Amino acid sequence: xxxxxxxxxxxxxxxxxxxxxxxxxxxxxxxxxxxxxxxxxxxxxxxxxxxxxxxxxxxxxxxxxxxxxxxxxxxxxxxxxxxxxxxxxxxxxxxxxxxxxxxxxxxxxxxxxxxxxxxxxxxxxxxxxxxxxxxxxxxx
Numbered sequence: 376x377x378x379x380x381x382x383x384x385x386x387x388x389x390x391x392x393x394x395x396x397x398x399x400x401x402x403x404x405x406x407x408x409x410x411x412x413x414x415x416x417x418x419x420x421x422x423x424x425x426x427x428x429x430x431x432x433x434x435x436x437x438x439x440x441x442x443x444x445x446x447x448x449x450x451x452x453x454x455x456x457x458x459x460x461x462x463x464x465x466x467x468x469x470x471x472x473x474x475x476x477x478x479x480x481x482x483x484x485x486x487x488x489x490x491x492x493x494x495x496x497x498x499x500x501x502x503x504x505x506x507x508x509x510x511x512x513x514x515x
Contacts, residue, residue, distance in 0.1 A: 386453070387442050396431055398438060406450075406479035408442035410435060413472045425469030432493055433461055436475050436505045440489040443477040444509045450482060452512035457486065459507035467502045471495040477505075487511050 387393055387400050387410070396418065402409040412418075412427075412435045420428025437459055444454040467473050477491035491505040 382445065386445065387438060390438065392434055393438055396434060398435060400442065401474070403442055403446045406443055406447035406482075407477070408439050408446060409474060409476045410439040410442065411472050411474040414470050419469075424466065426466040427469075427473065429463060432463070432467065432473060432503055433459075435473060436461055436477070436491050436493055436503065437507075439475040439477040440479075440491050440505065440507050441509060443479040443489055443491075444482075444487040444511070447479040447482055447487065450479070450487060450511055454487065454509045454512060457508040457510055459505060461503050461505045463503045464501050467493075468495045468497065473502060479509075482511060484513070485511050 397413050399411045401411055418427045418431045419425055441454050444450055473493055473495050475491050475493040477489055479487050479489050481488040487509045489507045492501045493503045494501050
C-alpha cells in the first residue's frame with residue numbers, strides 16, 4: 376500500500392491545475408483521500424461576495440476522488456473520471472480553506488465508485504457533496 380500511496384501523492388502533486396489551485400494533499404491511503412484548497416483571491420468567482428468559484432471547488436473534488444481511487448488496495452494503477460455529480464449545498468465562506476474528503480466505497484475490475492464531501496470551517500454544513508465513477512486501469 377505504501378507504494379500506491381506514494382504514487383498517488385506524486386501524481387497529485389504533479390498535476391498543473393492542482394498546483395495552480397494550491398491544492399494540498401492532507402491524507403491518503405486505503406481508498407481515502409483528504410485534500411485542502413486554501414482561500415486565494417485569484418479563485419474568487421463573485422467579486423461582490425468573495426466566494427470561491429464553483430469550478431475551483433469542482434476541480435478540488437474531482438482530484439480528491441481520483442486520489443482516493445488510486446490509493447484503494449484493489450486499484451491496480453491510474454484512473455480517470457467517467458462521471459462526477461456534484462451537488463452544491465451552499466456558498467463557501469470567504470477567507471476559509473475548503474477541504475474535501477473522498478472515499479472509494481466500491482471497486483470492480485473496471486469501475487471505482489467514490490463519494491466525497493467538501494467543507495470549510497463550518498463542518499456541520501457541507502459546501503458540496505459528490506458521487507462519481509472512475510476508471511480502474513488494468514495492469515499490463
